[in-house]
Amino acid sequence: MHVENLTLAYGADAPVVTGLTLEVPAGQLTAVVGPNGSGKSTLLRGMSRLLPPQSGQVLLDGQDIHTLPARELARKLGVLPQGPVTPEGITAAELVSRGRHPHRGLFGRLTAEDDAAIEEALAAVELTELRERPVDQLSGGQRQRVWIAMVLAQGTPHLLLDEPTTYLDLAHAVDVMNVVHAAAHTSGRTVVAVLHDLTLAAQYADHLVVMGQGRIAAEGRPVDVLTAELLHDVFGLQATVVEVGGAPVVVPDRRLVG
Amino acid sequence: MKSRTIVLSIAFAVLAVLVALVSLSIGTTKLPVADVVEVLLGGGRRGTRLVVLELRLPRVATGLLVGIAFAVSGALLQTLSRNPLASPDIVGVNSGASAGAVAVIVLAGSGGGNISGAAAKVGIPLAAVLGGLLATLIVGALSIQRGVVDAGRVVLIGVGIAAAANSLVAWLLVIGDVNDAGRAAAWLAGSLNARAWSDAIPVLVAVVLLLPVAMSFNRDLSALVLGDDVASSLGVRVARIRLALLIVATVLAALATAGAGPIAFVALVAPQIAQRLTRMERPPLLTTAMLGALFVVLADLLARNGLQWLQVGPYELPVGVVTAACGAPYLLHLIGRQQKGR
Numbered sequence: 214m215h216v217e218n219l220t221l222a223y224g225a226d227a228p229v230v231t232g233l234t235l236e237v238p239a240g241q242l243t244a245v246v247g248p249n250g251s252g253k254s255t256l257l258r259g260m261s262r263l264l265p266p267q268s269g270q271v272l273l274d275g276q277d278i279h280t281l282p283a284r285e286l287a288r289k290l291g292v293l294p295q296g297p298v299t300p301e302g303i304t305a306a307e308l309v310s311r312g313r314h315p316h317r318g319l320f321g322r323l324t325a326e327d328d329a330a331i332e333e334a335l336a337a338v339e340l341t342e343l344r345e346r347p348v349d350q351l352s353g354g355q356r357q358r359v360w361i362a363m364v365l366a367q368g369t370p371h372l373l374l375d376e377p378t379t380y381l382d383l384a385h386a387v388d389v390m391n392v393v394h395a396a397a398h399t400s401g402r403t404v405v406a407v408l409h410d411l412t413l414a415a416q417y418a419d420h421l422v423v424m425g426q427g428r429i430a431a432e433g434r435p436v437d438v439l440t441a442e443l444l445h446d447v448f449g450l451q452a453t454v455v456e457v458g459g460a461p462v463v464v465p466d467r468r469l470v471g
Numbered sequence: 472m473k474s475r476t477i478v479l480s481i482a483f484a485v486l487a488v489l490v491a492l493v494s495l496s497i498g499t500t501k502l503p504v505a506d507v508v509e510v511l512l513g514g515g516r517r518g519t520r521l522v523v524l525e526l527r528l529p530r531v532a533t534g535l536l537v538g539i540a541f542a543v544s545g546a547l548l549q550t551l552s553r554n555p556l557a558s559p560d561i562v563g564v565n566s567g568a569s570a571g572a573v574a575v576i577v578l579a580g581s582g583g584g585n586i587s588g589a590a591a592k593v594g595i596p597l598a599a600v601l602g603g604l605l606a607t608l609i610v611g612a613l614s615i616q617r618g619v620v621d622a623g624r625v626v627l628i629g630v631g632i633a634a635a636a637n638s639l640v641a642w643l644l645v646i647g648d649v650n651d652a653g654r655a656a657a658w659l660a661g662s663l664n665a666r667a668w669s670d671a672i673p674v675l676v677a678v679v680l681l682l683p684v685a686m687s688f689n690r691d692l693s694a695l696v697l698g699d700d701v702a703s704s705l706g707v708r709v710a711r712i713r714l715a716l717l718i719v720a721t722v723l724a725a726l727a728t729a730g731a732g733p734i735a736f737v738a739l740v741a742p743q744i745a746q747r748l749t750r751m752e753r754p755p756l757l758t759t760a761m762l763g764a765l766f767v768v769l770a771d772l773l774a775r776n777g778l779q780w781l782q783v784g785p786y787e788l789p790v791g792v793v794t795a796a797c798g799a800p801y802l803l804h805l806i807g808r809q810q811k812g813r
Binding site: 261262263283284285286287288290291292293294297298300301302303307308311312314315317363367 | 553690693694696697698700701703704705706707708750751752753
């Protein structure tokens with residue numbers, strides 16, 4: 214996946230992302246981080262055709278995503294938007310089965326292949342036993358994993374996830390990140406996730422993209438990118454970066470008053 | 472389709488047919504149900520045939536058809552806006568259609584007599600469809616925020632448009648000839664009284680053509696309930712499908728309104744009950760359609776005979792009075808649930 218000189222804006226407002234170029238490493242987990250309003254979620258919307266670009270293009274296997282038919286794109290690129298709304302009463306298995314939509318014919322019932330993809334996705338997020346449970350009765354972390362299973366069942370070689378761990382406590386966030394990491398490394402997908410938590414992003418990402426003011430401020434391996442200097446320049450944060458197990462951990466400096 | 476959905480659809484369809492048969496047998500001359508069935512199968516005596524086929528069947532058929540049309544319209548609008556309150560009777564579609572139809576009744580009315588000929592056969596349904604589409608267009612346009620239709624605004628603006636259309640109707644009734652206005656007022660209560668085949672046919676055409684169209688979008692609707700962003704990343708062309716189904720829903724409700732008046736609450740209640748009973752995350756179209764048909768023929772049976780059975784007197788009520796009496800408490804229940812959800 215390749216982003217070429219992409220400029221994104223909402224309506225006539227000032228651009229949120231300006232002239233951004235990004236080569237997404239294939240078969241790896243790329244995390245996009247940045248301060249609030251830096252344009253990271255907007256970038257993901259632009260990469261997923263939810264937001265048409267003002268200029269530039271997004272190439273998927275060399276083809277502009279805006280020239281691909283909707284269904285064909287949906288078989289190549291799965292997208293999980295931020296905070297999806299779960300319809301009342303839908304069961305986990307039904308929600309996951311919706312991911313098969315782009316593969317089914319006009320009157321298509323679920324095929325054996327569809328069933329296999331649904332089972333595999335439920336197993337990947339470790340929710341096979343809860344398949345008949347209404348999703349709105351699951352915990353926040355389980356609910357988010359059902360949604361991820363939905364995009365996994367879509368069976369696309371490329372995945373875009375917008376803040377999949379937001380509002381989750383650390384244990385649930387780690388569960389979700391394990392699934393996201395496995396989607397890249399076990400199944401060979403190219404995954405791009407917008408993340409809020411810098412340390413979590415650095416622990417899991419192969420490639421880290423730091424955004425600031427609609428541009429890429431830095432990108433590369435997390436150990437190389439996430440430095441105290443960058444945190445100061447991009448996030449306005451005084452912090453110490455320590456390394457644990459080969460990945461950087463951000464420890465904010467305290468400024469105690471009184 | 473899940474087996475539960477299929478079983479319930481069949482059950483409602485069978486019940487609707489049974490109620491329809493009872494309804495065909497009751498009247499000034501009581502007929503045994505067996506005779507009614509014989510007539511419907513092509514036999515029977517000439518006098519019986521006349522009573523059943525020419526006098527009673529148009530009313531019952533219109534009832535079944537408008538029940539289907541209103542209910543499916545409600546199911547579509549509720550699914551598209553993800554709001555159980557968004558049904559054509561709440562968001563102004565029926566009111567817009569009523570304004571169109573009343574305009575024809577009052578402005579093209581002959582004063583003393585019934586309007587007849589082209590004005591009645593084509594004019595009323597056409598004006599109702601135009602009025603309904605106009606209401607939908609205005610509600611849709613005013614509900615758009617940042618390029619997307621805001622589900623919450625649809626209901627608020629729809630209620631406003633319904634009020635505006637209703638006051639237009641009131642004005643038309645005031646300026647109209649008293650006989651025309653009287654006829655229009657009776658029609659506005661939602662009545663199946665004295666329906667003829669000419670009332671049933673536009674609704675029949677709409678149901679036969681548009682129900683399959685709506686059902687062909689079943690899978691896209693299943694994706695749409697997950698939100699516009701998710702649906703479009705699953706390959707659904709959201710804007711195009713929403714526009715197409717909005718038009719389908721509007722035409723169904725408008726032609727049903729033209730056929731029998733704006734019968735209240737069918738479009739609101741039938742989809743919600745069908746959804747609860749089938750335990751689906753959106754109203755299932757076929758089950759909703761069959762439940763709508765059952766609701767209207769049953770309400771009409773009660774409206775025609777209820778007061779007599781209670782020995783109050785030989786009065787008939789408009790069917791809309793009965794559906795409103797059942798539907799209004801349900802609306803309050805829905806509003807209560809929505810507020811608790813906040």
